[in-house]
Amino acid sequence: RLNKNSVVTNWPFLGMLPYLLRNLSNIHDHAARVLDLVGGTLEFKGPWFTKMNFVVTCDPMNVHHILSQNFGNYNKGPDFREVFEAFGDGIIAADADEWKRSRETMHSSMRQRNFQLSLERSIQEKVKSCLLPLLDQVQERGMQVNLQDVFRRFTFDTICSIVMGFDPKCLAIDFPRFVYRRAFDQVSQTMFYRHVVPKCFWKLQKWLQIGPEKKMTEARKTLDHFLHECVTSARNEVSRSKEGKKVEEPQSMGSSSIPEKPHFDLFATLIMEEEKKGKVADDKFLRDTAFSLLAAGRDTITSGLTWFFWLVATHPSVEAKIVQEIKENFASKEGNKDQMIIGMEEAKKLVYLHGAICEALRLFPPIPYNHKNAIKSDTLPSGHHISPNTMVMYSLYAVGRSEAVWGADYLEFKPERWISSNGGIIHVPSYKFITFNAGPRTCLGKNLSLSEMKMVACAVLWNYSITVVEGHPISPNLSIVLLMRYGLKVRLEKREK
Numbered sequence: 001r002l003n004k005n006s007v008v009t010n011w012p013f014l015g016m017l018p019y020l021l022r023n024l025s026n027i028h029d030h031a032a033r034v035l036d037l038v039g040g041t042l043e044f045k046g047p048w049f050t051k052m053n054f055v056v057t058c059d060p061m062n063v064h065h066i067l068s069q070n071f072g073n074y075n076k077g078p079d080f081r082e083v084f085e086a087f088g089d090g091i092i093a094a095d096a097d098e099w100k101r102s103r104e105t106m107h108s109s110m111r112q113r114n115f116q117l118s119l120e121r122s123i124q125e126k127v128k129s130c131l132l133p134l135l136d137q138v139q140e141r142g143m144q145v146n147l148q149d150v151f152r153r154f155t156f157d158t159i160c161s162i163v164m165g166f167d168p169k170c171l172a173i174d175f176p177r178f179v180y181r182r183a184f185d186q187v188s189q190t191m192f193y194r195h196v197v198p199k200c201f202w203k204l205q206k207w208l209q210i211g212p213e214k215k216m217t218e219a220r221k222t223l224d225h226f227l228h229e230c231v232t233s234a235r236n237e238v239s240r241s242k243e244g245k246k247v248e249e250p251q252s253m254g255s256s257s258i259p260e261k262p263h264f265d266l267f268a269t270l271i272m273e274e275e276k277k278g279k280v281a282d283d284k285f286l287r288d289t290a291f292s293l294l295a296a297g298r299d300t301i302t303s304g305l306t307w308f309f310w311l312v313a314t315h316p317s318v319e320a321k322i323v324q325e326i327k328e329n330f331a332s333k334e335g336n337k338d339q340m341i342i343g344m345e346e347a348k349k350l351v352y353l354h355g356a357i358c359e360a361l362r363l364f365p366p367i368p369y370n371h372k373n374a375i376k377s378d379t380l381p382s383g384h385h386i387s388p389n390t391m392v393m394y395s396l397y398a399v400g401r402s403e404a405v406w407g408a409d410y411l412e413f414k415p416e417r418w419i420s421s422n423g424g425i426i427h428v429p430s431y432k433f434i435t436f437n438a439g440p441r442t443c444l445g446k447n448l449s450l451s452e453m454k455m456v457a458c459a460v461l462w463n464y465s466i467t468v469v470e471g472h473p474i475s476p477n478l479s480i481v482l483l484m485r486y487g488l489k490v491r492l493e494k495r496e497k
């Protein structure tokens with residue numbers, strides 16, 4: 001019988017760190033394979049002089065236990081906050097009452113009708129006035145384009161508009177450089193780096209201000225400046241709208257500007273929600289909230305769209321079915337549907353597209369792993385004992401590729417998996433389709449993201465067929481969000497309708 005932990009060599013002094021570092025470039029696939037071999041859960045041992053021991057699992061019952069059934073015993077904890085310190089006290093890193101307060105305020109703001117309408121309008125406008133014109137030019141000039149870069153720009157513009165009512169206009173044909181976007185990328189990379197080197201090592205680098213930690217400090221300064229400007233602008237807008245005054249002309253802000261027209265953004269809504277409760281949303285709360293939302297909602301949607309378009313481009317029969325479904329639902333309808341810029345309600349009709357997007361998000365979850373900290377000792381459903389203050393890591397990537405959950409064809413891209421015999425959408429419990437997390441801390445942007453992805457997919461696939469540039473390498477990057485290391489280089493052709 002296999003000694004369950006022997007799949008990964010546990011070296012004297014160094015523990016399993018050599019395995020982790022040797023396989024880092026393809027760590028998610030390695031983790032999925034190892035977890036499969038050991039029955040779903042592994043006790044990882046770090047070097048003896050570090051506190052790098054943790055339990056890693058992809059067993060859906062363990063995940064259900066940690067995220068829902070025994071939710072109260074698993075928080076983010078101090079280590080999470082240290083690694084993700086750029087999030088401050090924002091919802092992603094917060095625990096207990098701080099988290100509850102953020103979650104309630106954010107949830108009620110995001111449910112508001114005006115917010116939903118403003119969100120829909122922002123996405124539609126961005127597709128119509130920036131995304132499709134840019135792709136038109138690329139196609140007309142016969143150029144190659146990196147779709148991942150296009151989506152990163154698209155999502156940065158939309159998330160800034162949605163959260164702060166400010167469009168940085170990164171998506172333009174001259175692909176402008178935008179210093180704040182690069183600062184965000186630097187912060188994400190350093191946060192990933194802090195996961196794979198012992199804590200004492202990155203702390204020393206931080207203290208000495210060298211390597212990635214130096215870059216992190218500089219990037220954070222840049223970002224804090226950006227967020228401070230956004231907070232001030234949102235406050236001014238709320239005061240102006242309360243006074244019923246006309247919104248002033250944009251001020252200069254780096255290489256971009258504040259939008260000309262009033263906008264029902266999340267920031268303004270949050271400020272007003274707090275006021276209704278007799279509280280004042282202080283600058284730090286708004287800064288941390290903005291950072292959390294920008295980080296949570298920017299690269300995640302980019303990742304989802306990039307892997308989706310790659311899968312569709314390499315599965316022509318799926319592409320044909322998506323286009324057919326769009327045609328059947330909307331092509332003969334009244335109104336301006338020549339570009340297929342649909343709304344959120346219309347997006348719900350596209351069941352096959354929904355299946356294809358869920359399938360892409362299952363195979364390539366934008367957040368491939370996550371972790372929690374056990375407060376008291378516990379026993380997982382798999383029988384593993386958890387001591388107090390142990391980090392429990394769960395691989396969303398490995399859950400999405402578990403044969404036990406998805407069947408023998410788990411590696412196939414099959415949108416049909418999500419469609420019932422009567423043509424409806426099959427509901428998969430969130431601890432199995434874990435891409436948006438599960439339990440009380442389920443992603444607050446789940447519906448928003450699915451709608452946005454469908455709206456973009458519908459417009460792009462209706463207007464273009466996409467071919468991946470021959471020989472272009474496809475592999476995941478090393479960061480906290482699963483993007484493509486070399487981007488997604490494609491050529492476009494106008495679709496014959």
Ligand code: HEM
Nearest residue numbers: 091296297300301304366367435436437441443444445449
């Ligand atoms: C495809 C897109 C997305 C995916 C796959 C995704 C996935 C996730 C995951 C896995 C978590 C749990 C993170 C953790 O606990 O550390 C999360 C949390 C969260 N997400 Fe998303 N997300 C997406 C888009 C968005 C968007 C667009 C927004 C908002 C604009 C958003 C807002 C949030 C918030 C506020 C949380 C924290 C919830 C809490 O802790 O209570 N997400 N998301």
